[in-house]
Amino acid sequence: MDQKRVPEGWDKEKALAEGVRLNVKRAGSGHPVLMFHGGMGSWTHWIRNIDVLAEHFEVRAIDAPSYGDSEQVDYGLTPQEYLQVAIASVERIVNDDESFSIVGFSFGGAIGSAVAAHFGSRLRAVTVIGPGGFSIKGRPRLNFIRYGDVKDDPAAYRHALGHNLLQLMLKHPESLSEEVLDMQHENVDRAKFNSRNVSAQPILPENLGKAGCRAQLIYGENDVTAFPSIEHRADMIREHVPDLKLHVLPNVGHWAMFEGADEVNRLIIDFHKEA
Numbered sequence: 103m104d105q106k107r108v109p110e111g112w113d114k115e116k117a118l119a120e121g122v123r124l125n126v127k128r129a130g131s132g133h134p135v136l137m138f139h140g141g142m143g144s145w146t147h148w149i150r151n152i153d154v155l156a157e158h159f160e161v162r163a164i165d166a167p168s169y170g171d172s173e174q175v176d177y178g179l180t181p182q183e184y185l186q187v188a189i190a191s192v193e194r195i196v197n198d199d200e201s202f203s204i205v206g207f208s209f210g211g212a213i214g215s216a217v218a219a220h221f222g223s224r225l226r227a228v229t230v231i232g233p234g235g236f237s238i239k240g241r242p243r244l245n246f247i248r249y250g251d252v253k254d255d256p257a258a259y260r261h262a263l264g265h266n267l268l269q270l271m272l273k274h275p276e277s278l279s280e281e282v283l284d285m286q287h288e289n290v291d292r293a294k295f296n297s298r299n300v301s302a303q304p305i306l307p308e309n310l311g312k313a314g315c316r317a318q319l320i321y322g323e324n325d326v327t328a329f330p331s332i333e334h335r336a337d338m339i340r341e342h343v344p345d346l347k348l349h350v351l352p353n354v355g356h357w358a359m360f361e362g363a364d365e366v367n368r369l370i371i372d373f374h375k376e377a
Contacts, residue, residue: 109174117175118183121191125171127163130156133226134202135374136192136217137163138210140271140357141234141297144170144289147207150363151370158371159203166213167191168295181300185216192217200224203374207231207359208327209297215309225315227374231366232325232356234297235306236338241329244269249290263287273324273355311342318347318373320366322354347373 127145129152139147145163155161165172167187175187196202203226206214211233218228246266252258263286264278310317321332328335336348349369354362
């Protein structure tokens with residue numbers, strides 16, 4: 103992960119007001135669905151979902167600021183400033199008065215909730231998958247390998263990619279293909295912001311309430327981020343969204359839309375076609 107703090111030509115006030123350029127993977131036609139990836143990721147987090155969802159919607163899978171091929175922001179932005187830039191950036195890729203829906207994963211759930219709260223009545227529905235946007239106080243520590251410790255050893259670096267994916271993202275070792283490792287390598291190399299600072303902000307339940315639209319929560323049964331429990335997190339959201347729809351996928355980890363792609367695709371299609 104390149105932690106160059108301030109990109110060349112950076113204008114903070116302009117970015118806060120006008121956003122930055124976002125890379126968007128577009129597919130399909132119809133009702134727009136904006137998709138926000140997880141930390142250390144890009145639109146490729148949705149690699150098993152885009153083509154299927156594009157049969158029903160206009161998919162806009164977004165690289166968040168400082169991720170993938172989107173424009174870089176100052177690494178030193180506060181979480182609140184980062185979200186302000188993200189919201190202003192989304193303003194640039196939606197048409198005036200256009201209604202749309204949101205699907206957000208992990209870090210992208212926190213971003214998506216902030217975008218949803220901002221746009222309010224223009225939102226039809228929101229789905230969050232293993233979302234960030236909750237306090238991480240008391241969270242169990244995971245046994246990650248620091249990429250900076252192995253960056254000069256290609257074999258050790260690739261091992262670290264797989265190890266960390268199995269610690270956080272995936273339940274099943276067989277999910278860890280060479281394609282997945284290549285994709286993660288590229289995503290980590292291009293990540294230029296600390297997503298955990300945003301994901302740790304306890305904003306998601308209240309933001310979903312402010313959005314005022316239908317909301318769906320999806321978790322893999324074995325999602326290590328769901329502490330103290332999936333039901334506890336769902337109850338926190340229900341305080342603001344009483345009719346929240348909750349789905350827990352058995353034998354699936356944090357990256358639920360990858361390991362449980364068929365079921366997640368069905369849940370997204372059914373929920374957002376009703377919106």
